[in-house]
Amino acid sequence: MSNPLLVFNDKGIYCEQARVYLDPWQPVDHAIISHGHADHSRWGHKKYITHHSNVPIIKHRLGEIVVTGKEWNETFTINGVKFSLHPAGHIIGSSQIRVEYKGEVWVFTGDYKMEDDGVAVPYESVKCHSFITECTFGLPAFKWTPQDQVMTDVNNWWQQNREDGRTSILFGYSLGKAQRLLKYLDPSIGKIYTHGAIENMTEVLRPQLSMPETIRITRDTKKEELKGSMVLAPPSAHGTPWIRKMVPYVTASASGWMTFRGARRRRAIDKGFVLSDHCDWQGLLQAIEGTGCEKVICTHGYTDIFSRFLREKGYDARTEETQYEGEIGELEAKSEIEKDPEPVDKITSL
Amino acid sequence: MKLFAELIRTLDSTNKTTLKVEALTRYFENAPDKDKVWAIAILSHRRPPRPVNTTLLREWATELANIPLWLFEESYHIVGDLAETIALIIPASDSSSDKSLNQFLLEIIELKKLSELEKKEYLHKNWLELNYYERFVFSKLITGSFRIGVSQKLMTRALAKATEIDEDILAYKLMGNWEPSKITYTQLILEENEEDYLSKPYPFYLAYALESEVEELGDVKDWSAEHKWDGIRSQVIIRNNELFVWSRGEELVTDKYPEFQAFINTIPNGTVMDGEILPYPKGEIGTFNDLQTRIGRKTVSKALLEKTPVILKVYDLLEWNGEDIRTEPFKRRREILEDLVSQISTEAIPLQLSKSISFNTWEEVALERERSREEKSEGLMLKKLDSPYLVGRKKGDWWKWKVAPLTIDAVLTYAMRGHGRRSNLFTDYTFGLWDEEKNELVTFAKAYSGLTDAEFRKVDAWIKRNTLERFGPVRSVTPHHVFEIAFEGIAESKRHKSGVATRFPRILRWRQDKKINEANTLEDLKALIQ
Numbered sequence: 067m068s069n070p071l072l073v074f075n076d077k078g079i080y081c082e083q084a085r086v087y088l089d090p091w092q093p094v095d096h097a098i099i100s101h102g103h104a105d106h107s108r109w110g111h112k113k114y115i116t117h118h119s120n121v122p123i124i125k126h127r128l129g130e131i132v133v134t135g136k137e138w139n140e141t142f143t144i145n146g147v148k149f150s151l152h153p154a155g156h157i158i159g160s161s162q163i164r165v166e167y168k169g170e171v172w173v174f175t176g177d178y179k180m181e182d183d184g185v186a187v188p189y190e191s192v193k194c195h196s197f198i199t200e201c202t203f204g205l206p207a208f209k210w211t212p213q214d215q216v217m218t219d220v221n222n223w224w225q226q227n228r229e230d231g232r233t234s235i236l237f238g239y240s241l242g243k244a245q246r247l248l249k250y251l252d253p254s255i256g257k258i259y260t261h262g263a264i265e266n267m268t269e270v271l272r273p274q275l276s277m278p279e280t281i282r283i284t285r286d287t288k289k290e291e292l293k294g295s296m297v298l299a300p301p302s303a304h305g306t307p308w309i310r311k312m313v314p315y316v317t318a319s320a321s322g323w324m325t326f327r328g329a330r331r332r333r334a335i336d337k338g339f340v341l342s343d344h345c346d347w348q349g350l351l352q353a354i355e356g357t358g359c360e361k362v363i364c365t366h367g368y369t370d371i372f373s374r375f376l377r378e379k380g381y382d383a384r385t386e387e388t389q390y391e392g393e394i395g396e397l398e399a400k401s402e403i404e405k406d407p408e409p410v411d412k413i414t415s416l
Numbered sequence: 417m418k419l420f421a422e423l424i425r426t427l428d429s430t431n432k433t434t435l436k437v438e439a440l441t442r443y444f445e446n447a448p449d450k451d452k453v454w455a456i457a458i459l460s461h462r463r464p465p466r467p468v469n470t471t472l473l474r475e476w477a478t479e480l481a482n483i484p485l486w487l488f489e490e491s492y493h494i495v496g497d498l499a500e501t502i503a504l505i506i507p508a509s510d511s512s513s514d515k516s517l518n519q520f521l522l523e524i525i526e527l528k529k530l531s532e533l534e535k536k537e538y539l540h541k542n543w544l545e546l547n548y549y550e551r552f553v554f555s556k557l558i559t560g561s562f563r564i565g566v567s568q569k570l571m572t573r574a575l576a577k578a579t580e581i582d583e584d585i586l587a588y589k590l591m592g593n594w595e596p597s598k599i600t601y602t603q604l605i606l607e608e609n610e611e612d613y614l615s616k617p618y619p620f621y622l623a624y625a626l627e628s629e630v631e632e633l634g635d636v637k638d639w640s641a642e643h644k645w646d647g648i649r650s651q652v653i654i655r656n657n658e659l660f661v662w663s664r665g666e667e668l669v670t671d672k673y674p675e676f677q678a679f680i681n682t683i684p685n686g687t688v689m690d691g692e693i694l695p696y697p698k699g700e701i702g703t704f705n706d707l708q709t710r711i712g713r714k715t716v717s718k719a720l721l722e723k724t725p726v727i728l729k730v731y732d733l734l735e736w737n738g739e740d741i742r743t744e745p746f747k748r749r750r751e752i753l754e755d756l757v758s759q760i761s762t763e764a765i766p767l768q769l770s771k772s773i774s775f776n777t778w779e780e781v782a783l784e785r786e787r788s789r790e791e792k793s794e795g796l797m798l799k800k801l802d803s804p805y806l807v808g809r810k811k812g813d814w815w816k817w818k819v820a821p822l823t824i825d826a827v828l829t830y831a832m833r834g835h836g837r838r839s840n841l842f843t844d845y846t847f848g849l850w851d852e853e854k855n856e857l858v859t860f861a862k863a864y865s866g867l868t869d870a871e872f873r874k875v876d877a878w879i880k881r882n883t884l885e886r887f888g889p890v891r892s893v894t895p896h897h898v899f900e901i902a903f904e905g906i907a908e909s910k911r912h913k914s915g916v917a918t919r920f921p922r923i924l925r926w927r928q929d930k931k932i933n934e935a936n937t938l939e940d941l942k943a944l945i946q
Contacts, residue, residue, distance in 0.1 A: 084627075205490070205491050205494060206481060206483050206487060206491055206505045207491045207494070207495055207501060207504040207505055208504075209504070209508065316430075316522075318597075322440075323840075325499070325504065325838055326495060326496075326500070326840060327428060327500060328495075328496055328497070328835075328836055328837045328838060328839030328840065328841075329839070329840065329841075331431070331565065331836070331837040332837040332838060332839075332841065332869065334431050335431070336429060336430050336431055336432070337429045337430075338429075368490075368494070370886075371490045375484070375487060378484065380804065
């Protein structure tokens with residue numbers, strides 16, 4: 067039997083035939099990148115290929131790199147292997163990577179979600195034989211509420227806090243979640259302020275996405291003007307001196323982990339909104355069914371549990387160790403530190 | 417139910433005490449009386465007996481969710497709360513119920529009498545009809561313990577605000593053995609009723625640990641000191657030729673300690689004593705491990721009574737001649753108590769006075785504290801001579817001054833996910849010490865507390881990446897991290913693999929400076945047993 071088309075080695079997901087890595091975690095010569103989050107697009111590769119809408123994001127994050135932007139569905143061939151990128155619906159510019167050689171098709175999802183959030187190009191199902199999928203929320207306990215309903219709740223929460231004379235601090239990833247929240251915040255309620263890390267990334271994305279106006283919080287921002295406003299901040303800003311300026315305030319986090327009451331209470335956050343850029347349980351199952359695949363490889367999340375369930379459903383499913391963010395419940399906060407384009411210390415010392 | 421579920425949702429969506437009290441006060445102002453009684457009962461951990469065992473609950477919830485049972489179990493380990501897991505995995509519903517909290521609880525009480533099939537039908541119907549929060553609350557009412565970050569004290573404070581009745585008086589009213597299904601709100605809260613008071617204990621006065629230097633307490637002559645006993649804090653009531661024993665958890669434990677029945681004929685009616693239940697095998701104070709054999713038992717065999725008898729080490733008097741004397745100064749209460757004890761033959765009944773220590777200087781007090789392990793105490797209690805007997809944990813008049821704990825460096829070997837605010841986080845650890853002969857780690861203690869949230873997150877992330885094997889919810893991890901474990905006492909034990917049982921083990925600090933071969937041995941631990 068010939069070697070599999072894609073293998074997992076110590077540097078990443080490797081296609082030997084094309085000598086190309088997908089989302090490698092060690093420096094390599096040729097890397098195809100699914101999306102701009104730090105665990106998928108790392109520093110130090112010689113050449114990057116990614117969707118063109120992700121190019122400004124990774125340039126902002128990684129500085130001067132050699133990068134080629136591709137269109138959706140544009141096939142490019144490397145040593146006989148056909149590659150193409152397909153929307154993953156996770157964040158702006160996030161792709162699934164399709165790999166085809168001699169009629170055998172593999173798809174690597176990177177991170178993805180099924181719901182059309184009006185920000186990222188929605189997930190597109192791609193037929194394949196082998197499907198390499200994340201399963202961050204691969205437990206039946208996770209079931210997302212439609213975005214409209216969540217954002218109505220967020221805006222109502224803001225309105226109520228404003229009436230109570232409190233500032234609303236909403237935590238979300240600086241790349242992806244922050245812009246998704248921003249797009250649906252109701253600017254008629256009040257002004258929207260941003261943490262520096264979020265403002266920087268938002269500036270990068272404004273040419274691609276229309277979003278309400280934001281004001282960067284700086285040393286000169288007056289305490290009085292923040293009162294009753296909305297403040298968007300990365301999770302890493304929680305519990306830092308940076309927040310003190312906003313007293314009196316209430317905090318909320320928008321994340322899939324907010325499904326668990328314990329996750330919110332543990333972090334001493336007042337309110338949790340369940341809003342994720344990953345698939346919920348049913349989303350994962352639908353996605354897998356949609357590809358018509360036989361083999362499933364789970365890369366990160368509740369991999370053991372999810373692949374066992376798939377095997378019982380008749381799939382040839384297994385788990386591979388990667389360095390993508392795994393099952394760790396606290397990772398949203400931890401990874402945010404990595405994803406912040408500015409060091410946290412510098413921001414909090416303002 | 418709507419109102420109560422809404423209350424729980426509000427309590428759940430804030431971490432601020434003032435907002436929690438506000439929400440509770442609003443509930444007590446607006447809810448129907450019957451519902452209020454139940455809310456008070458639930459928030460003071462009085463729940464109806466569980467009508468369905470949890471195995472069946474899991475099976476039935478799993479059926480409805482259309483997933484395999486093992487997947488429910490895995491989800492439960494991660495979510496960390498059975499009711500929350502049930503509420504999450506069952507298909508969503510947007511409807512809501514108009515039934516009152518009282519109605520639901522009466523149904524739950526009746527449920528116990530129904531057949532298994534009827535129980536299942538009832539649960540399925542309600543699970544499907546209720547929305548997420550109501551379903552969570554409903555399941556919580558069935559599974560029991562309602563820990564949602566609201567202490568009884570907080571609830572009492574809100575009730576005081578809503579009723580304008582003094583908080584301490586309410587605390588007293590809420591103590592003891594009342595049945596939420598049989599008592600009305602008026603009887604419980606609003607009206608005075610002498611007969612109900614027969615079994616009623618007083619709220620315990622609890623001391624804080626001394627944090628400052630002992631000299632800062634002021635003139636030594638204003639203070640009394642006695643040893644701090646390691647047993648079960650209890651109130652023993654003799655009224656109307658009846659005996660009632662209450663533990664600090666407000667549990668009536670009279671039946672567990674039949675030897676105290678002897679008090680009835682010796683101690684006058686209208687007496688309430690505060691003290692510590694201690695094991696007393698072979699005519700001397702035993703270890704907490706000995707006491708453990710008594711705590712768990714509902715019925716006490718004759719053999720056990722002979723092997724591990726208990727005594728009451730009494731240190732305060734709250735009621736005398738049927739009169740509440742809590743406002744009398746400590747000195748006066750002690751005089752009456754000492755007088756009482758001196759008149760009875762302590763040979764005949766299992767009662768001993770916790771003796772006051774005589775001293776002239778703080779140094780002498782400190783020296784006595786050093787003798788604590790000899791006395792089989794945990795340290796000293798310092799009580800101000802003119803102090804009244806207060807309600808709850810209050811600073812100022814009483815202090816615990818424990819001896820420094822014993823400590824040992826141990827290796828993290830197993831981990832389990834925590835519950836509540838620690839759900840989905842590996843925070844429950846098992847520690848091992850070296851067996852030098854076999855060159856292997858032997859489990860000696862489990863500990864759940866002592867690290868900061870940030871440290872727990874770090875250790876959690878490390879555990880997830882360094883798991884060796886999984887045994888259901890438990891994971892074995894690569895021996896790598898050394899922690900300093902503190903504990904209060906130590907005794908030989910046949911039940912433990914290590915041959916040693918420790919009391920109150922907890923993590924003192926993470927010794928990142930130590931390698932596993934620098935951790936202590938089992939022999940080191942055994943050397944700590946005197």
